[in-house]
Amino acid sequence: MISQKLPKIWYGGDYNPEQWHEEVWNEDVRMFKIAGIDVATLNVFAWARNQPDENTYDFSGLDATIDRLYKNGIYTCLGTSTAAHPAWMAKKYPDVLRVDYNGRKRKFGGRHNSCPNSPTFRKYSERMAEKLAERYKDHPAVLVWHVNNEYGGYCYCENCADSFRNWLKETYQSIEAVNKSWNTAFWGHTFYDWDEIVPPNVLSEEWDGNRTNFQGISLDYRRFQSDRLLECFKLERDAIRKHTPDIPITTNLMGLYPELDYFKWGKEMDVVSWDNYPSIDTPISMTAMTHDLMRALKSGKPFMLMEQTPSQQNWQAYNSLKRPGVMRLWSYQAVSRGADTVLFFQLRRSIGATEKFHGAVIEHVGHEHTRVFRETATLGRELAELSDHIIDAQVNAKVAIVFDWENRWGIDLTSGPSVALDYVKEVHKYYDALYQQNIQVDMIGIDEDLSNYDLVIAPVLYMVKGDYHKKLEKFVADGGTFVTTFFSGIVDEHDLVTTGGYPGKLRNLLGIWSEEIDALHPDVYNQIVIKDKITHLEGEYQCNILFDLIHSEGAEVVAEYGDDFYKGMPAVTRNTFGSGEAWYIASSPDSAFLQDLMADLCAAKEIKPLLTSEPGVEVSQRVKEGQEYLFVMNHNNKTSQFELGNEQKRDLLTGETVNGTISIAAHDVMILTDQ
Numbered sequence: 001m002i003s004q005k006l007p008k009i010w011y012g013g014d015y016n017p018e019q020w021h022e023e024v025w026n027e028d029v030r031m032f033k034i035a036g037i038d039v040a041t042l043n044v045f046a047w048a049r050n051q052p053d054e055n056t057y058d059f060s061g062l063d064a065t066i067d068r069l070y071k072n073g074i075y076t077c078l079g080t081s082t083a084a085h086p087a088w089m090a091k092k093y094p095d096v097l098r099v100d101y102n103g104r105k106r107k108f109g110g111r112h113n114s115c116p117n118s119p120t121f122r123k124y125s126e127r128m129a130e131k132l133a134e135r136y137k138d139h140p141a142v143l144v145w146h147v148n149n150e151y152g153g154y155c156y157c158e159n160c161a162d163s164f165r166n167w168l169k170e171t172y173q174s175i176e177a178v179n180k181s182w183n184t185a186f187w188g189h190t191f192y193d194w195d196e197i198v199p200p201n202v203l204s205e206e207w208d209g210n211r212t213n214f215q216g217i218s219l220d221y222r223r224f225q226s227d228r229l230l231e232c233f234k235l236e237r238d239a240i241r242k243h244t245p246d247i248p249i250t251t252n253l254m255g256l257y258p259e260l261d262y263f264k265w266g267k268e269m270d271v272v273s274w275d276n277y278p279s280i281d282t283p284i285s286m287t288a289m290t291h292d293l294m295r296a297l298k299s300g301k302p303f304m305l306m307e308q309t310p311s312q313q314n315w316q317a318y319n320s321l322k323r324p325g326v327m328r329l330w331s332y333q334a335v336s337r338g339a340d341t342v343l344f345f346q347l348r349r350s351i352g353a354t355e356k357f358h359g360a361v362i363e364h365v366g367h368e369h370t371r372v373f374r375e376t377a378t379l380g381r382e383l384a385e386l387s388d389h390i391i392d393a394q395v396n397a398k399v400a401i402v403f404d405w406e407n408r409w410g411i412d413l414t415s416g417p418s419v420a421l422d423y424v425k426e427v428h429k430y431y432d433a434l435y436q437q438n439i440q441v442d443m444i445g446i447d448e449d450l451s452n453y454d455l456v457i458a459p460v461l462y463m464v465k466g467d468y469h470k471k472l473e474k475f476v477a478d479g480g481t482f483v484t485t486f487f488s489g490i491v492d493e494h495d496l497v498t499t500g501g502y503p504g505k506l507r508n509l510l511g512i513w514s515e516e517i518d519a520l521h522p523d524v525y526n527q528i529v530i531k532d533k534i535t536h537l538e539g540e541y542q543c544n545i546l547f548d549l550i551h552s553e554g555a556e557v558v559a560e561y562g563d564d565f566y567k568g569m570p571a572v573t574r575n576t577f578g579s580g581e582a583w584y585i586a587s588s589p590d591s592a593f594l595q596d597l598m599a600d601l602c603a604a605k606e607i608k609p610l611l612t613s614e615p616g617v618e619v620s621q622r623v624k625e626g627q628e629y630l631f632v633m634n635h636n637n638k639t640s641q642f643e644l645g646n647e648q649k650r651d652l653l654t655g656e657t658v659n660g661t662i663s664i665a666a667h668d669v670m671i672l673t674d675q
Helices: 022-035 060-071 087-092 119-136 158-172 175-182 215-241 262-268 284-296 326-336 371-390 405-413 423-435 468-477 504-510 591-604
Strands: 010-014 039-042 075-079 142-146 273-275 303-307 339-344 399-402 441-444 455-458 481-485 512-519 526-530 540-552 556-561 570-577 580-585 587-589 617-624 627-634 640-651 657-664 669-673
Touching: 010 075, 010 303, 010 371, 022 060, 022 371, 039 060, 039 339, 060 075, 119 215, 158 175, 158 215, 175 215, 215 262, 215 405, 262 284, 284 303, 284 326, 284 423, 284 441, 284 617, 303 326, 326 339, 326 371, 326 617, 326 627, 326 669, 339 371, 371 617, 371 627, 371 669, 399 423, 405 423, 423 441, 423 587, 423 591, 455 468, 468 481, 468 504, 468 570, 468 580, 481 504, 481 591, 504 512, 504 570, 504 580, 512 570, 526 570, 526 587, 540 556, 540 570, 540 591, 580 591, 587 591, 617 640, 627 640, 627 657, 657 669
Parallel strands: 010 039, 010 339, 039 075, 075 142, 273 303, 303 339, 399 441, 399 455, 455 481, 481 580
Antiparallel strands: 512 540, 526 540, 526 556, 540 587, 556 570, 570 580, 617 627, 627 669, 640 657, 640 669
């Protein structure tokens, strides 16, 4: 568990009492108790309050809040307050201010507004973290440290330029190695001295965010900025750890956020935490995939749901209310996939500024007689009763899907072949095909051990770094099944093409070579025509976006294209390699194909669905000390059904025993276990 101090599923969220007065504070405590709230995240944006000038530190208000809450049974997730620097710092030390993508120096304002390479920011943020740790190291209320908040955003100032050059020196050792890795002979961009290198932005190599003349420098700048922001986290973490070595330290991540390599970040955190804010049109399976990805950052260990809204958001285009039951439903979705906390932003709504219309447990009306509060209190009671069963339970899977941020950057930055190619969407298509069949999946990075899996899927593995192909070859030779797709094996870690024919280093494993890649408007479809019926796979399916024109070098041709000048060429292949097999999907197929293929591959490996259910009924499982807990969650707006057959299960939420065909109400949840 995250902390022995509070051995249960933590329930609470962000709390900003500095925005209110004492009478409201007492009302907050009264309502927190009613709702079952036992954790408050404090001090996230309080740097200006804690340090009103360069030499003055005042923690008296924070002292009083932590003590008041703790006396009432409410623990603290303690922020370091460094998510927004104070105005005096920006005025006196302008190096702390970022330069944006267009080369403009920022003024004071907003948040995430500090340059990660600013000596001023690093000095004072580290000092603040250490002063907080010294002050609260023995306070029994402190459960976990929350460093900064939602790290992100790049800077292009002179400090960053100098730091980037130093990062390059450490990485490449010589200017000649940089020129080779970036292929600077193209367009005469050869560098002769380190100070000739400038950050890639609108003023140099880039435009429109991800469009660049030189993928090598843009890719490395993303690695550099991610690394330097991570250094900022580590500075605060290490300052805290000197004084509180036994209190876990985290920072809240943002799921599929594109700018940071979260697999690197996960390794540096004691526990992973993240903020879940799906849009009105986010597929439920995309949210499930993101939970699984966050769990992957520490090799399957339980994570913290640090933020979600109890009702609505304020910053999206259409900020719909969560319908009755949906907050509870989505909270259990997080728990079912590894969350050991359910925390909200925010506990009381602000009355001013940009988040005044962001939902909260306590609404502007200021009392507990609201739908949102009633639902919150109900969930709080349930989680308290479930904690002994669920806390520290694991999620087990025999199927893994590879996700790699650097591969994503490489695809986003590449100059072709199609603007319709979206790495996250392609990964999600494969995830969704398994999700729809209630087959548990682990999302994994390229460093993960593959021996625990029977089936590994790496959609659009454009970038094959180092010896990763050898790791895949061993997995398949030992009996595993590997699936990859079009636009895979194209480049190395420097975004340099692997010559000798696509898919480069994967060619031997897959038993194919790709001659050309056709890119058509996504509204134009070809057909995947199955040559011989393979259990579920038969007939024709649709495919679009990219079309690899491949030749077999020993691989069995499972399906062919049905149209265009490459009609009859392989569209799907299967290659026997050692004791296993490697599949190649040469285009972006429709969901019917993927569901049929995944059903076949899983059946061949005896990987069975957790349950059979109607569409819209999600099933996930956690296991603790050999006991299985099946979470059945109905995302439909109507009563739906799932099948238990002759098995008898007990619903932990109601105590009822069920079997056979079970009906589950709209937006309801059941947690089933053996009697």
